[in-house]
Amino acid sequence: MTPLSARRAPAAAAACSHCGQPVPLALVRPADDTQFCCAGCRQVYTLVREWGFDQYYRLVGQQQGALEPATVTGRSFEDFDDARVQTPATEDLGGDRRRTRLYLEGVHCAACVWLVEKLPAVLSGVDEVRLNYGSAVAEINWRPAHTRLSTIGRALDRLGYTPHVHQAARVQDARRSEDRAGLARLGVATACAMNLMFVSGALYAGEYSGMASPYEAFFRWLSLVVALPVIFFSATPFFQTAIAGLRAGIVHIDLPIAIALAVASAASAWNTLTGTGPLWFDSLAMLVAALLGARQLQRSAQRAALERADSLRGVAFLEFARRVDGTGTDATVVEVPLSALVPGDVVEVRSGELVPVDGVVLSGRSALDNAVLTGETAPLAVTDGDGVNAGATNLGARLLVRVNATGAQTRVGALLAIVQEALSRKPSLLQTTDVMARRFVQVLLVVAAATVGIGWTQFGPEVAMTRVVALLVVSCPCALGLAVPLAMSVALMRAARAGIFVKNPDALERLRHVSTVLLDKTGTITEGRASVVRWQGEDAALQYARALEAESSHRVARAFQAAPGRGLYAVPTVHTVVEVPGRGISGRVDDHEVRVGTAFHVDAGRVPETFATASSAMVAEGLSPVFVAVDGRLAGVAGIGDELRVDSRATVAALVARGIRVRILSGDHPDVVRRVGAALGLAADDAIGGLTPEDKRDAVAALVAGRDGDGAVVMVGDGVNDAAALALADVGIAVQGGMGATIVAADIVLTREGLRPLLEILDGARRLRGVIRRNIAFSLVYNIGASSLALAGIVGPLLAAVLMPVSSLTVVLSSALTRTFARPGRAGARSSAAEA
Amino acid sequence: METIFVLLPLALLIAAIAVGFFIWAATSGQFDDLETPAVRILFDDEEVAPRAGEPASLRASAGAAASTRRVLR
The missing domain is CATH 3.30.70.100 (Alpha-Beta Plaits)
Known part of the structure; x- marks a missing residue:
């Protein structure tokens, strides 16, 4: 085998x-x-x-x-x-x-x-x-x-x-106009900052070499004029968020920035009017331009993931139904939106389509695939009078269904409503910098008060005011404000290139310490579709079976199509194909009579020893054996099942090696789930099957509520039945090929096949934290140093104009030079090499 | 040197006009999609002689669906 x-x-x-x-x-x-x-x-x-x-x-x-x-x-x-x-x-x-x-x-x-x-x-x-x-x-x-x-x-x-x-066109419109406004602000701030540098350059030069007073006054007024658009147009977001934060009782990183901007512009404007004292216009414009630039970068790095989610939010999971109007020969079928259906209507569900409503089968006999709803891999046979749920795929013949409930009233609709609710309540994480901002503001206010007090008594009011202004300007946590968005935007762009789309950047911070990873089975650990996993017999027989099954759209037939073939044979011609539901298929391939199906169907007499052993080994492995007979002689047996993804085993082992508890939450039969768990080396307790989507949601909610310390609960899934669990978990990850609902619910969306990206996410998040910590350290060192100089009365506008960009540049370099996520080239090359 | 009183504001005025154009470009959405125009420009304007009008396959949607099913079977 x-x-x-x-x-x-x-x-x-x-x-x-x-x-x-x-x-x-x-x-x-x-x-x-x-x-x-x-x-x-x-x-x-x-x-x-x-x-x-x-x-x-x-x-x-x-x-x-x-x-x-x-x-x-x-x-x-x-x-x-x-x-x-x-x-x-x-x-x-x-x-x-x-x-x-x-x-x-x-x-x-x-x-x-x-x-x-x-x-x-x-x-x-x-x-x-x-x-x-x-x-x-x-x-x-x-x-x-x-x-x-x-x-x-x-x-x-x-x-x-x-x-x-x-x-979701309106959502996209809102985001777009925000982007456009941000870009306009950034453009104005950058242009003004550049021009201010020239004007200030002239003033600094004048301080050393001397400058006739009419020219000096002219240049001072000029810099005030050029700074006005920055203060009143570009910098408005900082003032707005700082004030909104204060109203809500939160100290945001924008508060110290807004304080510095306000003090610098007020003092500089006053000094322009009076014609004496230092001007800080150039520093403040540079600062606004740098901060806006970093934020715009972060937004554009996040945009790809958000736009994708927007489009998919628009693609409703179920969009339309074929309503049957009239009866008998007069009946017409019309495609209507789901909202136009009322209970009692009759809808047609063709082969291969999703059932759009909850209802009862009026006529027809078919099999439904509930995998996206429940995770079950085995199809469910339905006939007249059986209840069906929206979201199931019709694998067999056409069904007529009488509508009981549509939209939010269906079971899947209720699940999706939970997703929306959970997402709207998901607490946004307090950024590290916001936590630090509170401290920062407290310390700053104390030091500023002390400066005024001591300076006033020692040197008089004028010196005290100059120093406190210098202190407030240079202590603006510009680098601190850059530390997170820059590191984050670089990481998000690198991740996107590696097929990892991060919708919610908070997720990367939540991955600091992961206690549990919950995996869905069907479609996540496994491929999610049936294929020929094992083959015992002659190669030619497999080719004949594939040729024959190409004529059918049955589940088993698709499994044969998915099977990689061996060798190349003359193109077979297929004719007189007969399919017997529940048994198999038969027909003539080239000049051979080929039968594929159950042992009874292929009707090849006694099953030889080798095939009997192979068949029972397949059953033990959780595969369904399908027999192939050529010209009345048993020629092979194929094991059909849902295969593990290539990298599932290695990924789970690596997660366990990191001390993370890995558990399977699946809606499939408990026996199947246990077998998959055993194949991955998990204990029987950690491979839980037979869960309804509601059970999964409750299990995740219980784990999140009962977790100890900061160990995050990560849920990985692909089906609609996982969506609620993904939304409730600390971090929800949708694997490649997931349904639209999971992509909306998840924090991170993978567009690369397999589970290996999970490890890359964990590593990337760890490196990102390192970068952020280093950035914050840089900016704090700068701030403390600059503040001490300001207190000593050494810092003037020129030194501030030099120090500020230097500190920002350190943060930029530190963010750009660290490889948070590997380039896709390496990982991609490896996987394609494996395929070849 | 007095000429600077005229030239500098003039220079800034020209800069302001450029910034004005940038704001217009940004707010009218010219930077919304940076990807498609880059590929669109690669298409040569080859003369396509399209046969206007809806083909039968579009109008008779039921027929198209039926033929899909026929081919699949």
Whole structure:
């Protein structure tokens, strides 16, 4: 018996004409010029040619990396025409023109931008399409009098981009206008700071070499004028947050910054008016520019993760239903938004689709995959009168379902409501710098009071005021304000390049000390889909079985397609295929009679000893054996199951070695979960199965409430059933391929396969803490040093203007030079080497 | 040297105009998407002769769905 996972698919006989992926042997048509790996690619290719967009394929040829096979849903998108669906993403441009934002699945390369933006050429009523490549959101300008949004939706769908009305468009708008305002503030502050340097440079030079008084007065007034936009426009966020913090009784890092800015500008303005005393305008402008720059950087580093979450928040997990109106032969099926359904309606659920509502099967006989809801891998058979839940996937034949509940009233709707609630209540972590800011302000006020008191009695009021102003200006914790955002933005950008998107930067701080890591099983530890894990028998028989199963869409058939093959054989031709539900499939492959299925179905007489042993070994391993007979002779047995991800074992071992308790929380059968736990080397107590999503949520909530000290509870998952648990855990991590709901709920989203990134997150978070600590140390040393000099009366505006950028530069360098997260190149190279 | 009283404000005025343009560019969203324009410019303006009008596959959505199912089976 050989494990197949280490092997690789054979060099294909043909590459798909659309996506370039290898075409499954059974689908190769030697007589044709074009070859397709799937129905989706065939449809898209035909339409692209029909529309005369052949240039797309030349553009694709210039791109690097493999494309993915196209998905065409074949939906009618009639629900897009419903005002309730359209409005949140649509602006009325006046004069019968609208702009609607759609999020497109399947945007993979620059050529997609070309293809999507060519839509106006073929659809009348579409004026312009702009596709944002990074966020895959298309802005479509269209005229309702000439076309419908459903037509546009169908066109995009048939081109292989499944469209979704962008429900979070308003959230994105708010974020965008914040970004724009921030950029404008930063630009003004930087321009003014640069010009102030020239003006101040002249003044400093004048102090040494002498300067005629009219010129000096002119330059002083000039610097006041140039500083005004900085104080009243660029610096407003600092004053606003400081005041808002004070109102709420919180000392924010912006408070000492705001104090310094206010004192420096007031004193400098007064000195300009009176014509004597030092000016601090250049230092304060530099400081504002540096702080705004660091914050803008952090925002843009976080943007990728947030935009992705925004788009997916828009992609409701369940968007539409096919409502059946009328009965008998008059019945029509129309796609409607879920909000248009009322209990008692009848909806159609086609094979491969999600059940959109909670309800009862009216007619039909099928199997449902509840994996995303419950984590169970075994399909559940349903027939007339059985209850079904929204979110399950229909694996078998068409079902008609009578609606009992929709939206928030469904079980999955209630779960998602918990996610929203938990997210809104998740306490935002008090940043280390904010904790320090409180101390800082207290000390500063005491020292300032002492300076005024002592200075007044010793040297008189004038000297006392000059010194206290110098103290307040130079003690501005500029470097402290930079310490966290800079280190964080560098870390976030590095992490994103390594396929780790951090939505909530607090999560990195919470990972300081991790006590427990909770793992979901299906789709997290395992691949989440059935594949041929073991094969005992002749290689040719496996090829025949694969060719035969390519004709079916059954779960077992997909498992065979996912199996990497061995060697390359002549392309088999398949005909007279018969499928027996619950038993297996049979047909002629080349000139052989091939039967695949249960031992009873393949009907090959007595099972030989070797296959009997192999089969029982597979059962013991938790796999389902499937027999293959060729020409009435048993030729092999395949073990079908949900395989562990390649790196699960090593990752769990590494976590345990770090003293972290690893537990599995799964909705799958307890026996299966225990077996997976044993394979990972976990104790039976730590592999808990049979949990409902509510159980998982409660388990996480109990652990979070009962944790000792600061040991964080980390939850890792991929399904809707994990979403509530992810939101409630200290840190929720959604693995690659997770559902939209988990990505919304999680703090960190992985876009790289496997569990290994977990270790990288822990290491990266540790290094990030090191950088932050070092940055804070630098800035404190600077602050204490500068404050002592100010007290001694040594610091003037020139020294401050030199010291401030130097301290900031130290922090910038310290942040930029540390490798918090490894470059993807190394990790990526390793994994692709393993594949090859 | 008196010329500085004119030249410096003039220089600052020009700088202010540049900053004004930057604010206009930032607030009108020209820096929102820094990625797509970079790839868009690579497309040559090859003459595409699109056949306007919706193909039958778009209008008869049920037919398209049916053909999808046929191919899958």
